[in-house]
Amino acid sequence: MTVQKQAEAARVAASTLALATRGEKDAALHAIADALVARSPEIVAANQRDVAAGREAGLTEAVLDRLALTTDRVAAVAEAVRAMAGLPDPVGEVIRGSTLPNGLQVRQLRVPLGVIGIVYEARPNVTVDAAGLCLKSGNAVLLRGSSSAVHSNTALVEVLRGALADRGLPADAVQLVDPSSHDTVKQLMRARGLVDVLIPRGGASLIQSVVTESTVPVIETGTGNCHIYVDAAADPDLALRILLNAKTQRTSVCNAAESLLVHADAADAFLPRALAALREAGVTVHGDDRVRRYDESVRPATEEDYATEYLALEISAAVVDSLADATAHIARYGSGHSEAIVTDSTRAAQQFTAQVDAAAVLVNASTRFVDGGEFGFGAEIGISTQKLHARGPMGLPELTSTKYVVTGDGHTRS
Amino acid sequence: MTVQKQAEAARVAASTLALATRGEKDAALHAIADALVARSPEIVAANQRDVAAGREAGLTEAVLDRLALTTDRVAAVAEAVRAMAGLPDPVGEVIRGSTLPNGLQVRQLRVPLGVIGIVYEARPNVTVDAAGLCLKSGNAVLLRGSSSAVHSNTALVEVLRGALADRGLPADAVQLVDPSSHDTVKQLMRARGLVDVLIPRGGASLIQSVVTESTVPVIETGTGNCHIYVDAAADPDLALRILLNAKTQRTSVCNAAESLLVHADAADAFLPRALAALREAGVTVHGDDRVRRYDESVRPATEEDYATEYLALEISAAVVDSLADATAHIARYGSGHSEAIVTDSTRAAQQFTAQVDAAAVLVNASTRFVDGGEFGFGAEIGISTQKLHARGPMGLPELTSTKYVVTGDGHTRS
Numbered sequence: 001m002t003v004q005k006q007a008e009a010a011r012v013a014a015s016t017l018a019l020a021t022r023g024e025k026d027a028a029l030h031a032i033a034d035a036l037v038a039r040s041p042e043i044v045a046a047n048q049r050d051v052a053a054g055r056e057a058g059l060t061e062a063v064l065d066r067l068a069l070t071t072d073r074v075a076a077v078a079e080a081v082r083a084m085a086g087l088p089d090p091v092g093e094v095i096r097g098s099t100l101p102n103g104l105q106v107r108q109l110r111v112p113l114g115v116i117g118i119v120y121e122a123r124p125n126v127t128v129d130a131a132g133l134c135l136k137s138g139n140a141v142l143l144r145g146s147s148s149a150v151h152s153n154t155a156l157v158e159v160l161r162g163a164l165a166d167r168g169l170p171a172d173a174v175q176l177v178d179p180s181s182h183d184t185v186k187q188l189m190r191a192r193g194l195v196d197v198l199i200p201r202g203g204a205s206l207i208q209s210v211v212t213e214s215t216v217p218v219i220e221t222g223t224g225n226c227h228i229y230v231d232a233a234a235d236p237d238l239a240l241r242i243l244l245n246a247k248t249q250r251t252s253v254c255n256a257a258e259s260l261l262v263h264a265d266a267a268d269a270f271l272p273r274a275l276a277a278l279r280e281a282g283v284t285v286h287g288d289d290r291v292r293r294y295d296e297s298v299r300p301a302t303e304e305d306y307a308t309e310y311l312a313l314e315i316s317a318a319v320v321d322s323l324a325d326a327t328a329h330i331a332r333y334g335s336g337h338s339e340a341i342v343t344d345s346t347r348a349a350q351q352f353t354a355q356v357d358a359a360a361v362l363v364n365a366s367t368r369f370v371d372g373g374e375f376g377f378g379a380e381i382g383i384s385t386q387k388l389h390a391r392g393p394m395g396l397p398e399l400t401s402t403k404y405v406v407t408g409d410g411h412t413r414s
Numbered sequence: 415m416t417v418q419k420q421a422e423a424a425r426v427a428a429s430t431l432a433l434a435t436r437g438e439k440d441a442a443l444h445a446i447a448d449a450l451v452a453r454s455p456e457i458v459a460a461n462q463r464d465v466a467a468g469r470e471a472g473l474t475e476a477v478l479d480r481l482a483l484t485t486d487r488v489a490a491v492a493e494a495v496r497a498m499a500g501l502p503d504p505v506g507e508v509i510r511g512s513t514l515p516n517g518l519q520v521r522q523l524r525v526p527l528g529v530i531g532i533v534y535e536a537r538p539n540v541t542v543d544a545a546g547l548c549l550k551s552g553n554a555v556l557l558r559g560s561s562s563a564v565h566s567n568t569a570l571v572e573v574l575r576g577a578l579a580d581r582g583l584p585a586d587a588v589q590l591v592d593p594s595s596h597d598t599v600k601q602l603m604r605a606r607g608l609v610d611v612l613i614p615r616g617g618a619s620l621i622q623s624v625v626t627e628s629t630v631p632v633i634e635t636g637t638g639n640c641h642i643y644v645d646a647a648a649d650p651d652l653a654l655r656i657l658l659n660a661k662t663q664r665t666s667v668c669n670a671a672e673s674l675l676v677h678a679d680a681a682d683a684f685l686p687r688a689l690a691a692l693r694e695a696g697v698t699v700h701g702d703d704r705v706r707r708y709d710e711s712v713r714p715a716t717e718e719d720y721a722t723e724y725l726a727l728e729i730s731a732a733v734v735d736s737l738a739d740a741t742a743h744i745a746r747y748g749s750g751h752s753e754a755i756v757t758d759s760t761r762a763a764q765q766f767t768a769q770v771d772a773a774a775v776l777v778n779a780s781t782r783f784v785d786g787g788e789f790g791f792g793a794e795i796g797i798s799t800q801k802l803h804a805r806g807p808m809g810l811p812e813l814t815s816t817k818y819v820v821t822g823d824g825h826t827r828s
Binding site (some may be wrong): 015026066098102105106108111113114171192196197211212215217218219235238241242244245246249272285331349353354355357358359360361362363364365366368369374375376386387388389391392393401402403404405407408409410412413414 | 518522611773821
């Protein structure tokens with residue numbers, strides 16, 4: 001089936017789903033969770049075919065690990081779907097409302113976006129997460145996963161569609177788009193009018209190609225060149241704790257720190273300890289001359305280092321002469337994801353939060369907190385680094401649009 | 415100067431403007447209003463050159479009227495700018511906030527989008543309106559008006575920039591983009607990373623070309639193929655009043671009615687009177703056979719008629735057998751702008767408002783009310799007919815993005 005045909009079927013399904021009650025949607029989510037658990041043997045078997053093929057194709061162990069599903073992992077995915085059933089339904093929420101001077105009643109309600117396309121890489125749990133979030137928010141979804149997960153995704157989507165049909169909801173609300181050629185991504189990008197929004201999740205090159213080629217509106221996600229700025233007025237202990245957490249607690253994620261900026265006045269007290277601790281944690285540091293003065297094992301940083309999202313045990317570092325130099329550096333190299341200042345000065349904190357243009361700005365906290373789960377959204381479809389529609393962690397409300405409902409009793413305009 | 419250079423200068427201006435207080439921005443708005451009034455002789459003189467050139471080039475009287483500025487019109491534009499100063503500042507508004515279980519404080523604040531590009535047609539008042547709204551919301555603006563208004567817009571932008579500079583704000587927050595070639599629109603559309611959003615205002619073909627070609631995110635505005643559906647349970651008097659108002663009160667606007675749907679059970683009571691009243695008001699009706707049965711002067715409607723936004727004293731019309739047929743017709747031909755039902759049945763009203771997918775759905779009220787001014791927004795940059803970011807009339811909040819500010823005291827993630 002062509003993507004066009006799939007998108008048309010999704011639109012039909014979306015118009016039904018938009019009218020489904022919370023009760024109907026939550027029942028379907030529970031049915032999905034039950035079916036995932038009940039059918040986990042066949043899901044795991046399908047996944048093993050993908051893992052075997054991936055190993056043969058020379059995928060790294062890290063990628064194979066992200067690809068792998070076990071009975072426990074399927075159970076965890078099912079649990080996440082049950083948790084979505086517990087979240088409030090964003091659809092129908094009245095976000096503004098008033099009675100106009102002429103008596104007209106105006107309400108602005110949340111409504112589903114319609115059809116959402118998601119283009120993503122290896123991890124098959126995204127298939128279920130995304131489908132669950134789209135279902136809960138009343139949207140149909142077209143899932144364009146990775147060809148390396150094709151058997152897993154086919155098995156999962158079959159389970160999802162079966163559970164929807166069992167609960168009387170349209171199976172076409174969840175469809176897998178053929179991952180075997182790049183052409184299907186292109187078709188998704190050109191399905192303007194049928195697909196309401198495209199969310200690419202994955203590496204920077206995937207996101208860039210979707211963002212520049214798509215005529216369907218896009219929500220850009222996930223590139224995080226995040227900075228920790230240690231201010232002149234920072235407590236070195238606190239700064240060290242935050243730096244290590246942001247850099248090393250999990251390196252492969254977009255909210256991990258990738259660059260360290262230290263105010264010149266804090267460098268003597270902070271940098272020797274920080275560099276030693278980073279070395280001990282196995283982190284390679286790429287620093288400017290002022291950083292390297294403290295530790296000759298620090299490698300010289302290039303322009304490219306400052307622009308790099310390592311997603312690994314590496315970090316770039318520089319000494320800056322002022323908070324303004326720090327924010328200028330962040331404006332130049334940052335990706336607008338999450339930026340942190342460590343300081344005891346309220347004035348510095350205020351200046352930093354006002355001047356830094358990013359989805360999230362943190363004061364005395366690790367960048368790792370910028371996450372839908374941590375923010376209490378219950379679930380997350382991704383982290384937007386663009387300014388339009390949604391910025392930062394996207395939960396259920398970000399998967400909705402709005403509609404004005406205006407009620408009168410024969411009102412005419414004069 | 416190239417558009418690229420202008421956009422770079424706008425970004426610098428935007429970073430200053432983002433930090434301007436409401437007091438500073440409002441003072442600049444008043445300075446703009448004062449300067450517009452003080453310098454209205456030169457503005458009107460510049461406009462007369464445009465009008466003379468337009469007349470020579472054979473522009474219609476309607477277009478020439480939209481182009482023309484008089485001292486009174488300039489005064490009205492200045493008054494609108496003063497009114498913007500009275501509106502609340504959207505920047506800094508906290509729209510969500512909580513303290514997480516771990517004690518982290520999370521606030522989601524409104525921040526400016528950054529640099530906004532506006533591509534529009536003849537009316538020079540848009541130049542001032544758009545600049546005022548962007549200034550109030552802390553955004554820099556690149557104005558790409560029509561070549562037919564080049565002298566007017568040059569004079570207006572000079573006044574705006576002078577007033578900004580007088581109040582210590584960056585003049586480059588308001589810049590006119592060369593209207594003499596289409597290439598400058600193309601450059602705006604390719605200025606991804608420098609321009610945060612592009613808002614095309616004008617005819618359907620302009621909007622379509624921007625929407626399909628732009629790599630800068632776009633907010634689609636203004637196409638309104640709006641329907642009035644007269645339900646079986648409609649009061650014919652009320653329906654007639656609403657129909658005439660929506661069709662004839664002002665025909666050239668996107669929230670005017672362009673199509674009439676009448677339930678078969680209401681046709682006998684309603685259509686003869688409605689068709690007579692429309693004829694009397696000078697409206698040409700294009701109807702299906704069931705409409706034409708009531709009045710032989712009704713022209714036969716083609717597929718194209720139902721898809722047409724006439725913006726004139728013309729309307730398409732059809733008889734439908736059910737509310738479901740009405741909503742199906744609207745789903746097929748509507749542009750997602752404003753759709754009205756006239757009914758005395760709460761059930762029909764509820765079904766219509768739930769099923770019709772549009773920026774605004776009205777019950778027993780004229781579509782002409784769908785307007786930022788009528789909704790009490792104080793001002794409007796356009797009416798979005800897309801679902802992402804903003805839908806319906808866009809006021810100041812729609813010209814903002816958000817930023818999460820997260821405050822801890824050494825919080826790390828475990």
